[in-house]
Amino acid sequence: MGNLLRYRDDEAHEEPAVTLDAFLGQSTATAVRIESGEDARILLPYLDRLALVEVSFPKFRDGRGYSSGRILREAGYTGELRAQGDVLVDQIPLMRRCGFDSFAPEAPVDEAVLEASLARYDYHYQAAADAFVPVWKRRHG
Amino acid sequence: MYKYDEYDHSIVAARVEEFRDQVNRRLAGQITEDQFKPLRLMNGLYLQLHAYMLRVAVPYGTLDSRQMHMLAHIARKYDRGYGHFTTRQNLQYNWIKLEDAPDILAELATVEMHAIQTSGNCIRNISSDQFAGAAADELTDPRPWAELLRQWSTFHPEFSYLPRKFKICVIAAEEDRAAMRLHDIGIQIVEKDGQLGAAIYVGGGMGRTPMIAPLIKDFVPFDDFVSYLEACLRVYNRYGRRDNMYKARIKILIHELGADKYRAEVEEEFAAVKALGIDPPKAEFDRIAAYFAPPAYEADAPDTLDRSDPDFAVWLDQNVSAHKQPGYAVVTISLKPIGGIPGDATADQIDLMADLGQRYSFDELRVTHAQNIVLPHVRKADLYALWQQLREGELAEANLDLISDIIACPGLDYCSLANARSIPLAQKIATRFSDLGRQRELGELKLKISGCINACGHHHAGHIGILGVDRKGVENYQLSFGGSGAEDVSLGTITGPGFTEDGIVDAIEKATDLYLAQREDGERFLDTYRRLGMAPFKEAIYG
């Protein structure tokens, strides 16, 4: 199991993430986990009570979690958004752009390689769920 | 054509370094092949039968002489002196070493080229009409729209791990010269109430289950263009099948949901996405479009031609198309010499075409999805001199759209996915029909060969289509008729039992003989087939 990688200033959330079904059945849970095939929009009415959403990436080729992450951020979710599973260093930069700010990889991640990867691109073409100003906006103010 | 600014340069340069790092980590064993494969595919690097193959992107098929010269240089320095132009307007090198790939990408970057997303489960090269900017029938030049999408799709963080590959095509004329309806998303730029916008077709494709893309939205204005496509892709990323590689394209999703349900999902997603402000402003479109302004045509370029050289006249009739500007013409250079390898060009030929493009076509060339090269803006007064130089370079085969202008994938001679060889068959067919008079008698006849069901040779869209199969370890070929990738789009129908390599050449000859005997005024082979149906052809071939 790799280390938890976290890009937030606040304290790590203590409460474990419950399944989506369990979350919808409870009124008190503040952490939920969604599987790659589950609809992130189901969480939209509950965003202000959620402190942690964990999104599963069962195989790194399964890219559904990227959409889930962006959907949650676009809807205004500001809590911790964690990518869990087959999370590899070469995909983490893309996940960051989709709004993920913590990572629970199954296998250890080389943090020096990760740091270099995250810093590699000064510019991005398209708007996503991160703070990068897309290139078209830089061109036209 | 588009020129990079500092941002474009920075992004491509960063990619070069990123891939260099990934290659180094692979060679050092820090990542496995399974982890590395999607990364190298997203840089166009396949592991094929003999070596690695690198697919260089030629955005919407447009390039200049400097870029062509670089392609020739790379062929010499890193490959074996030639390249292969593909059915998606790109170029492939067949003998690449993994350890050289980062340096190759670095060299390509010096001339604003790359191999980004030419493979992998991501958005691929945006293709377009090879006559863009020159054809009289186009509403507008489609390429600024394609360039906008190229940037939008490059390293899109949400769409880098799609269920499967994603191919987009943009045209802007009623005549479809780019097989638009056979793409995952096909776009036709249209006009409504004085405004330009996009008609969006989603769910076309060839391969195992060929489908023609249905119309999903008849008009998307510029202001909504990127948002709408974002919504289309997001619905696919979320709901496209991931359980079965052969059912993972968006055409299957559309087929299973139905176009109406898919459209409804997209509209819902679009409503959410539109509010995010991800659409670039019109000023960005205008900035890009300025690069596609018409070249500085000579105002009174002579419109007449001296046809007294009969060989020149034949080439004129076959390979030269009308240009919207008086005094100018569009030239197609055939890369289908009789008995040669369809789509291949030597480094010397690539350099020659570069020089000719620079000298005679305002320094612009195009790659067509039929694996030929276009010089889009040639003065009629220069055609004869151009033709003479093409002849010296063995690039003057006058067979555009004739039976020997064969589209063929590399097939089992090169490709690890193939079931049968396609190139030797293409050579045999071209040789059988080598007489140019006979070819011209047969007229327009688009013959396409794929070496496997992945259909890179677009055989489903062939007037005559051939699919290579493996029949108990022996190569065998299925024949089909009646496909078309043009605006009269249709998918071919298999004739019946398959053939040996020699058998299928005979079968094709029987079919063309039948056509000649039965055709009515002005009918192409395709038209006669559509009128008569398969039965008489089946009788002629198997009877």
Next chain:
Amino acid sequence: MKLLTGNDLPTGDVTWWTGSGWSRHVEDAVDVGDQGEAIAHAEEGARRVNGPYVIDATATPEGPRPAHIKDRIRALGPTVRPDLTLKPADPNAGSWVI
């Protein structure tokens, strides 16, 4: 007989297991019997080969001949470019493949 084949990781060259290492030439390939998977696993782990797999072949006076045309094409080179194959000067090379 069973041969073990793959590609060289840094160059992409087609390679054949010789019993002690990897050769570009199918004539050097040995019968791996039922050890192919085990050898493949070890060699790939050590990065001495990429994507190895076991194939059927018949022993002939000229050396092992892969059973499937695809592997014969891998062994020699593209049938349409004899000049680029491992045996450009051999007029019989093409018929060996086909």
